[in-house]
Amino acid sequence: MKAPQRIKTxxxxxxxxxxxxxxxxxxxLIFISYRLSESAVRETAESYTxxxxxxxxxxxxxxxxxxxxxxxxxxxxxxxxxYLASADELQPAELAILKAKISEYFHSIRVSRKDIASINIFxxxxxxxxxxxxxxxxxxxxxxxxxxxxQAKENKGQTVISSSHVQPVIxxxxxxxxxxxxxxxxxxxxxxxxxxxxxxxxxxxxDMLSKLDLGNRGYVFVIDxxxxxVYHPQQQLLYSNLKTERLERVISDKQGGFVVKEGGAxxxxxxxxxxxxxxxxxxxxxxxxxxxxxxxxxxxxxxGLLCLGVGVLFSVVISxxxxxxxxxxxxxMMEVEKGNFDIRVPVGHSREISGLARSFNVMVxxxxxxxxxxxxxxxxxxxxxxxxxxxxINPHFLYNTLDSIxxxxxxxxxDEVILMTSALARLFRASxxxxxxxxxxxxEVEHITNYLKIQQMRxxxxxxxxxxxxRELYPYLTLKVLLQPLVxxxxxxxxxxxxxxxxxxxTGKFQHNRIEFQVRDDGIGMDQSKVETLLTSKEGNPxxxxxxxxxxxxxxxxxxxxxxxxxxxxxxxSGTCVKVLxxxxxxxxxxxxEGDVP
Amino acid sequence: MKSYMRLxxxxxxxxxxxxxxxVAFQWSKAEPGAKKxxxxxxxxxxxxxxxxxxxxxxxxxxxxxxxxxxxxxTQEIEVDLQIQLLEEAIKQKPDAIVMAAGDYNRLVPVAxxxxxxxxxxxxxxxxxxxxxxxxxxxxxxxxxxxKAGKELxxxxxxxxxxxxxxxxxxxxxxxxxxxxxxxxxxxxSGTEIVGTYYSEGKEERAYEITKKLLLERPxxxxxxxxxxxxxxxxxxxxxxxxxGGKVKLVGFDSSVKEVKLLEEGVLQATIVQKPFNxxxxxxxxxxxxxxxxxxxxxxxxxxxxxxxxxxYTEENQKLLFPFVEE
Numbered sequence: 071m072k073a074p075q076r077i078k079t080x081x082x083x084x085x086x087x088x089x090x091x092x093x094x095x096x097x098x099l100i101f102i103s104y105r106l107s108e109s110a111v112r113e114t115a116e117s118y119t120x121x122x123x124x125x126x127x128x129x130x131x132x133x134x135x136x137x138x139x140x141x142x143x144x145x146x147x148x149x150x151x152x153y154l155a156s157a158d159e160l161q162p163a164e165l166a167i168l169k170a171k172i173s174e175y176f177h178s179i180r181v182s183r184k185d186i187a188s189i190n191i192f193x194x195x196x197x198x199x200x201x202x203x204x205x206x207x208x209x210x211x212x213x214x215x216x217x218x219x220x221q222a223k224e225n226k227g228q229t230v231i232s233s234s235h236v237q238p239v240i241x242x243x244x245x246x247x248x249x250x251x252x253x254x255x256x257x258x259x260x261x262x263x264x265x266x267x268x269x270x271x272x273x274x275x276x277d278m279l280s281k282l283d284l285g286n287r288g289y290v291f292v293i294d295x296x297x298x299x300v301y302h303p304q305q306q307l308l309y310s311n312l313k314t315e316r317l318e319r320v321i322s323d324k325q326g327g328f329v330v331k332e333g334g335a336x337x338x339x340x341x342x343x344x345x346x347x348x349x350x351x352x353x354x355x356x357x358x359x360x361x362x363x364x365x366x367x368x369x370x371x372x373x374g375l376l377c378l379g380v381g382v383l384f385s386v387v388i389s390x391x392x393x394x395x396x397x398x399x400x401x402x403m404m405e406v407e408k409g410n411f412d413i414r415v416p417v418g419h420s421r422e423i424s425g426l427a428r429s430f431n432v433m434v435x436x437x438x439x440x441x442x443x444x445x446x447x448x449x450x451x452x453x454x455x456x457x458x459x460x461x462x463i464n465p466h467f468l469y470n471t472l473d474s475i476x477x478x479x480x481x482x483x484x485d486e487v488i489l490m491t492s493a494l495a496r497l498f499r500a501s502x503x504x505x506x507x508x509x510x511x512x513x514e515v516e517h518i519t520n521y522l523k524i525q526q527m528r529x530x531x532x533x534x535x536x537x538x539x540x541r542e543l544y545p546y547l548t549l550k551v552l553l554q555p556l557v558x559x560x561x562x563x564x565x566x567x568x569x570x571x572x573x574x575x576x577t578g579k580f581q582h583n584r585i586e587f588q589v590r591d592d593g594i595g596m597d598q599s600k601v602e603t604l605l606t607s608k609e610g611n612p613x614x615x616x617x618x619x620x621x622x623x624x625x626x627x628x629x630x631x632x633x634x635x636x637x638x639x640x641x642x643x644s645g646t647c648v649k650v651l652x653x654x655x656x657x658x659x660x661x662x663x664e665g666d667v668p
Numbered sequence: 669m670k671s672y673m674r675l676x677x678x679x680x681x682x683x684x685x686x687x688x689x690x691v692a693f694q695w696s697k698a699e700p701g702a703k704k705x706x707x708x709x710x711x712x713x714x715x716x717x718x719x720x721x722x723x724x725x726x727x728x729x730x731x732x733x734x735x736x737x738x739x740x741x742t743q744e745i746e747v748d749l750q751i752q753l754l755e756e757a758i759k760q761k762p763d764a765i766v767m768a769a770g771d772y773n774r775l776v777p778v779a780x781x782x783x784x785x786x787x788x789x790x791x792x793x794x795x796x797x798x799x800x801x802x803x804x805x806x807x808x809x810x811x812x813x814x815k816a817g818k819e820l821x822x823x824x825x826x827x828x829x830x831x832x833x834x835x836x837x838x839x840x841x842x843x844x845x846x847x848x849x850x851x852x853x854x855x856x857s858g859t860e861i862v863g864t865y866y867s868e869g870k871e872e873r874a875y876e877i878t879k880k881l882l883l884e885r886p887x888x889x890x891x892x893x894x895x896x897x898x899x900x901x902x903x904x905x906x907x908x909x910x911x912g913g914k915v916k917l918v919g920f921d922s923s924v925k926e927v928k929l930l931e932e933g934v935l936q937a938t939i940v941q942k943p944f945n946x947x948x949x950x951x952x953x954x955x956x957x958x959x960x961x962x963x964x965x966x967x968x969x970x971x972x973x974x975x976x977x978x979x980y981t982e983e984n985q986k987l988l989f990p991f992v993e994e
Contacts, residue, residue: 210931236989244924246992276992287731298982304727306944309983310970375687
């Protein structure tokens with residue numbers, strides 16, 4: 071980004087402020103909602119785990135309570151009581167019947183309870199009563215060495231719940247069971263008569279626990295009071311030390327759970343104690359929560375990016391809309407700067423901008439008016455200046471003319487005096503022409519005729535004049551005092567310095583809808599460089615007549631345009647010819663044109 | 669001015685398209701994330717060893733979140749079928765193949781083509797002839813053989829005649845175990861190894877071989893069974909001929925039949941491997957390789973000597989009776 075330049079435009083400022091705003095709000099919202107949902111997920115996971123473990127606990131409790139109930143029922147069974155009370159005194163046949171009854175009773179219990187694997191009473195010697203009549207003891211197994219047997223003996227009538235183990239006492243059977251065992255006593259409690267063994271099929275617990283779902287890697291395990299594993303899905307790995315389990319911490323824990331951090335990944339242990347000393351432990355991997363977390367992060371990121379994208383788009387559009395009228399205004403202003411004052415800015419919708427546009431329009435209008443006014447005033451000024459100039463009659467001419475009149479009067483040439491004086495009077499009348507600038511060519515002809523008369527009288531034979539202006543030109547208009555400076559110039563600079571008489575010829579005729587006058591003399595002529603300076607120089611050439619010629623030229627151009635004006639052709643020694651080109655302007659037209667100019 | 673604005677719009681559009689594309693890419697990547705691993709075992713459920721191993725495989729696949737399918741013949745002897753199954757596995761282009769070679773030499777071409785297909789190869793339990801696997805996870809079979817040899821040696825008289833009942837000739841496990849057994853017994857002065865007999869992994873065959881052997885060689889003092897069917901077959905022959913305890917038997921692996929033989933005193937000891945661990949570590953190693961971690965080329969799992977006295981300890985119970993069944 072070309073930051074320094076872009077930041078300076080209002081649009082980018084507005085846009086970037088919007089983007090910042092959107093970014094900030096989006097981030098804040100995402101952060102807050104992410105934190106909220108994260109803790110919600112965590113809480114859900116935790117409550118799910120603890121609920122699950124409670125459920126497991128309740129189920130296991132049911133099994134164990136069931137076993138206890140059976141053991142109580144068995145002990146209170148009259149046959150069992152009789153057997154216990156008087157086993158020694160009975161005849162073998164009677165004992166066999168009793169045993170059969172007890173066996174049948176046990177059998178009926180076992181059949182009704184799927185979770186019970188077997189119910190047995192082990193009496194003194196190798197006598198035993200099983201729920202199955204055909205069951206035989208495994209001859210290679212010593213009963214007294216079995217942990218459940220020993221512990222029942224040691225606990226004297228208390229029920230003992232074993233960990234999960236393989237029960238090898240019945241021949242040909244190697245079942246995984248959880249054993250409840252208790253010593254049975256007769257009348258004398260100190261004298262044990264046998265051991266009641268109820269085996270819970272471990273499959274029920276195994277199935278229940280292995281099917282639990284605590285995420286992909288999470289699991290539930292159960293340990294007994296001594297910290298032996300009742301159930302662990304990775305029992306073999308633990309025994310081989312491929313995995314370790316926090317058994318000691320589980321045993322010593324009193325809070326119902328803890329968190330283990332291991333190389334960045336943490337496991338959440340949640341522990342439930344049972345009435346009979348087992349601990350049920352749910353292990354939940356926090357990084358599975360993190361898996362969730364990642365997905366959550368991703369979706370939040372997407373939401374955020376979308377928000378941001380839409381925000382950016384909107385801010386660009388809004389800022390563009392806001393600044394567009396300003397930009398337009400700016401563009402128009404630049405055109406005005408270039409000089410186009412015919413610009414009008416469309417007035418927009420917003421109040422500020424439309425106010426600005428209106429003011430701008432008014433301003434441009436005013437400026438234009440002022441400019442026009444200045445132009446008009448300047449023109450008027452120029453014209454009046456020129457008028458003033460043209461109104462000046464060469465004082466030398468007047469002086470000389472008056473001298474000539476005096477001289478003629480002295481010579482008593484009354485006719486000539488009258489002629490010359492009247493010519494002078496007409497000359498002045500024609501040149502005044504009621505203050506009008508444009509005069510009919512007839513008037514101009516009269517003017518020049520009178521001028522020529524005076525000059526003729528003064529110069530006698532030195533100069534010959536020939537005036538040939540088409541009569542059809544007479545009604546058309548021309549600037550007044552157009553020809554006189556040219557003739558004067560021809561006389562004073564052309565003929566006067568020439569030896570012998572000279573001729574000035576004045577012609578006027580149509581030239582393709584234009585009017586062309588020619589003033590030709592056969593005087594000394596001019597060189598090319600002088601010709602070139604004649605029309606252009608005003609101040610450069612101090613000769614008064616040159617000023618007069620340039621003035622004529624400028625006046626024509628000012629009135630009629632640049633394509634009109636004077637053009638000189640001259641050759642030293644053979645004379646000069648000046649052509650005057652003006653449009654053929656009919657008085658009617660001119661009046662309508664004149665009316666426009668204030 | 670105009671083109672600059674247009675440029676910005678295009679830029680914005682481009683960015684949003686990029687974002688959406690990235691997001692879509694992320695989603696598509698997140699969905700079918702599970703890596704596929706094919707495990708080729710020697711036998712599916714004929715022998716408890718493989719069932720436990722497969723359980724280890726399943727535990728690991730659950731823990732590491734990989735998609736595992738196990739293929740294998742029903743009997744260890746069906747090496748051709750195993751080769752065929754593995755060739756089909758290669759066509760599925762899994763992320764890794766975990767393989768237990770049914771034959772030391774015959775599976776070499778399969779191992780070769782797995783490597784050629786650029787699929788990571790992990791061997792478990794038994795290897796092939798050559799260096800194809802990125803990692804081998806197995807019982808240290810030489811060591812296990814030595815354990816068996818020592819166990820038998822401690823039970824034998826000074827001058828002893830010993831036979832070895834092996835299973836499928838040519839598998840690395842068999843070769844190594846025999847090597848271990850022989851290394852101990854041959855160093856024992858006066859002990860003669862009468863020969864190695866192959867049961868082809870079948871109990872019946874082992875029974876017949878042993879019975880014939882016992883009848884032919886009444887002076888035989890000890891037998892080593894190199895796997896479960898071989899051991900059980902030999903045990904049955906010994907029991908049937910009433911030679912239980914007289915002819916010492918040390919076997920491998922575990923089953924209810926072996927447990928009974930142990931209890932009866934026909935089988936003096938059995939060397940129990942940890943197939944669960946082999947299966948578990950096989951998958952774990954495969955996952956490590958897929959993720960680009962370094963793995964050691966050889967991982968040896970434990971073996972345990974189990975005899976009548978220690979068979980019901982908490983830990984050995986789980987080895988001898990791996991499954992909880994009704």
